[in-house]
Amino acid sequence: MKTTLTVLLIIQLYGLASCAIKQHYFINQMKTWDEARQYCRTNYHNLSTFINEIEKQQFLQDAVNQTSDAWIGLNKPSGTWKWTTGEVTTQISWDTGEPDNDFCAYLHKDSKKLHDRDCSNTQTFFCMKVTVNTVMVQQSESWEGALEYCRHHHDDLASLSSSRSMTDALSKITGAQTQYVWIGLRFLAGGWFWISGDDLILNVWSSAGPPQCPAQNQRCAALDKNTQTWTPRDCEEKLNFLCFK
CATH class of the missing domain: 3.10.100.10 (Mannose-Binding Protein A, subunit A)
Incomplete structure (x- = not known):
C-alpha cells in the first residue's frame, strides 16, 4: 500500500506549476x-x-x-x-x-x-x-509525510539540482534537530530522480555516485548535515526536511 501511495504521489507531481x-x-x-x-x-x-x-x-x-x-x-x-x-x-x-x-x-x-x-x-x-526560498522544517516525518507537508504548506520537497540550491540548503540545515534531512530525491522504477523533474546532474552523493540498486528500505534520499552529502535512507525514518516555498 505504501509503495502504491508513493507511486501515485510521484505521478501527480509532474505538471505541477512551481512558485519559483x-x-x-x-x-x-x-x-x-x-x-x-x-x-x-x-x-x-x-x-x-x-x-x-x-x-x-x-x-x-x-x-x-x-x-x-x-x-x-x-x-x-x-x-x-x-x-x-x-x-x-x-x-x-x-x-x-x-x-x-x-x-x-x-x-x-x-x-x-x-x-x-x-x-x-x-x-x-x-x-x-x-529563485526559490528553502525552508527548514523542524518536524520529523517519513519521506512521504514530508512530501505531503511541503505540498500542503509550501510548494514541494526541496530539489537540490544546482550548486546554488545546494549551497542554500546547507545554510539552512544547521538548525536541524536530526542528522539527516529529507530532500526531494527518490529511487523509483530503476532510477533516482528529483520530484521537480530536474535532471540529476549535480553529484553530491556520500559514495562515488548514486546507488544503482539500493535496498528496498533505502530508496529515499536525505542530506547529511555532518558530511554535507546525499545518502539513501529508509523512507519510513522520521526526519526533519527541507521545503521549497
Whole structure:
C-alpha cells in the first residue's frame, strides 16, 4: 500500500506549476545547444524555460534585448518535446510551418516565436536564474509525510539540482534537530530522480555516485548535515526536511 501511495504521489507531481521565480538573460555567445545548456548550468541555473502562459509573458519581457536567434531549454530527446527542467510540453508557440524535423528549439529574434534547428548549430541563447526560498522544517516525518507537508504548506520537497540550491540548503540545515534531512530525491522504477523533474546532474552523493540498486528500505534520499552529502535512507525514518516555498 505504501509503495502504491508513493507511486501515485510521484505521478501527480509532474505538471505541477512551481512558485519559483525565473529571470532570463540573453547570452551573446555562439554555442551549440548542448554547450549552451552546460554554460547555463554552470553560470546560472539552466537554459530558459517557460511552462505556462504567465512564465511565457515574463520570458518575453526579459527577451526584449535579443539581437539574434537564441536557444531555449526545449528539445526532443526521444520523440517528445520536453523542457530541460523535466516537464513535457503541452502548448508551444511555434511559428508558422514549425516545427520541422530537428530536435532543439530556439526563439526567432523577429517573430518571437519558436523554431526548431539541428542541435549542433551554433547560436546565442537564453539562460535563467531560478529563485526559490528553502525552508527548514523542524518536524520529523517519513519521506512521504514530508512530501505531503511541503505540498500542503509550501510548494514541494526541496530539489537540490544546482550548486546554488545546494549551497542554500546547507545554510539552512544547521538548525536541524536530526542528522539527516529529507530532500526531494527518490529511487523509483530503476532510477533516482528529483520530484521537480530536474535532471540529476549535480553529484553530491556520500559514495562515488548514486546507488544503482539500493535496498528496498533505502530508496529515499536525505542530506547529511555532518558530511554535507546525499545518502539513501529508509523512507519510513522520521526526519526533519527541507521545503521549497
